[in-house]
Amino acid sequence: MNDSQFSAQVLDQPQSQVAVIEMHGDINILAEAKLNAAYTQAAASDPARILLNFSNVEYINSTGIALIVALLARARKEHRAVTASGLSDHYREVFEITRLADFMTITTDETSAVTGAMPTNAPQEPRGV
Amino acid sequence: MTLMTLKRESAPSLLVEFDVASEPGNEREAMQRVAKAVGPLGLSGARLERLKTAVAEATMNAIEHGNQNRPELPVQIRVTAAGHELRVSITDQGGSRPMTEPETPDLEAKLQGLQQPRGWGLFLIRNMVDELDTSSDAQHHTITLTLHLDEEAAHE
Numbered sequence: 529m530n531d532s533q534f535s536a537q538v539l540d541q542p543q544s545q546v547a548v549i550e551m552h553g554d555i556n557i558l559a560e561a562k563l564n565a566a567y568t569q570a571a572a573s574d575p576a577r578i579l580l581n582f583s584n585v586e587y588i589n590s591t592g593i594a595l596i597v598a599l600l601a602r603a604r605k606e607h608r609a610v611t612a613s614g615l616s617d618h619y620r621e622v623f624e625i626t627r628l629a630d631f632m633t634i635t636t637d638e639t640s641a642v643t644g645a646m647p648t649n650a651p652q653e654p655r656g657v
Numbered sequence: 658m659t660l661m662t663l664k665r666e667s668a669p670s671l672l673v674e675f676d677v678a679s680e681p682g683n684e685r686e687a688m689q690r691v692a693k694a695v696g697p698l699g700l701s702g703a704r705l706e707r708l709k710t711a712v713a714e715a716t717m718n719a720i721e722h723g724n725q726n727r728p729e730l731p732v733q734i735r736v737t738a739a740g741h742e743l744r745v746s747i748t749d750q751g752g753s754r755p756m757t758e759p760e761t762p763d764l765e766a767k768l769q770g771l772q773q774p775r776g777w778g779l780f781l782i783r784n785m786v787d788e789l790d791t792s793s794d795a796q797h798h799t800i801t802l803t804l805h806l807d808e809e810a811a812h813e
Contacts, residue, residue, distance in 0.1 A: 532685070554685075556681075556682070557681065558681075558682075587685065587713075589684070589713055589714065589717060590714055590717070590775075590777040590778040590781055591717075591775065593777045593781075594773075594774040594775040594776075594777060595774070597764065597767050597768065597774040598774040600768060601767065601768045601769075601770060601774070604768055616706075617702075617703065617706075618703065618706035618707070618710070621703075621707075622710070622781065625780075625781070625784050626762070626764060626777060626780075626781075627764045628764070630764075631764070631768065
């Protein structure tokens with residue numbers, strides 16, 4: 529299996545009104561279908577916030593940036609906030625240069641991002657994409 | 658009285674030279690091979706990551722726009738160091754062609770759906786390296802990325 533192949537897992541936390549998209553691999557043009565499908569699944573529970581977890585993402589190219597821009601545009605149209613967690617220092621810089629950081633919250637880890645939104649003891653229901 | 662300053666530049670040393678086939682995804686190989694070649698230069702982690710991103714984006718540009726994703730057309734990559742400059746040249750077979758992306762992508766316009774989400778490649782390159790130059794002849798188009806190695810401390 530190609531370790532760089534993109535995959536996404538959606539974790540719903542309905543009591544905190546946060547849907548988490550945990551991503552693995554490279555975000556490039558090959559990630560488009562799975563990332564879009566993950567967002568659709570995440571939005572199905574009508575969360576107030578979408579949390580993108582980049583902890584296991586090693587590489588994001590400019591096409592990947594475009595996919596994140598498109599995802600952010602969908603979220604904004606649906607009045608959902610977006611948080612990014614687990615970005616490396618380098619990609620945090622890229623998010624700042626591209627101004628993505630101006631339109632989403634950047635945090636260091638998923639736990640603080642979720643608990644910062646609203647505490648919850650609800651069980652997580654992972655759905656693979 | 659006329660004063661002149663003469664600067665002697667050391668001859669560039671070739672760190673690595675290689676080709677990659679023009680297939681989407683091969684920019685990753687280019688990025689990794691360049692990173693390996695510049696290892697002895699001791700770039701900081703942050704500068705190395707910036708260089709890798711710039712190399713990957715320039716190679717993607719060559720693959721997609723220069724060589725039209727044709728695997729039989731190679732992208733040539735050449736890394737040299739001279740004095741306080743590191744240069745990476747990425748050459749495709751696309752001949753003379755203009756750089757088509759706008760200077761700074763308008764994120765707000767893209768978020769409002771007024772522009773396509775794409776168009777970040779050249780913008781990223783310009784923000785990742787100290788100099789970006791292009792040259793071309795009838796057959797080849799070259800992007801040259803330059804890092805000023807003596808500015809390492811200023812960047813951190």
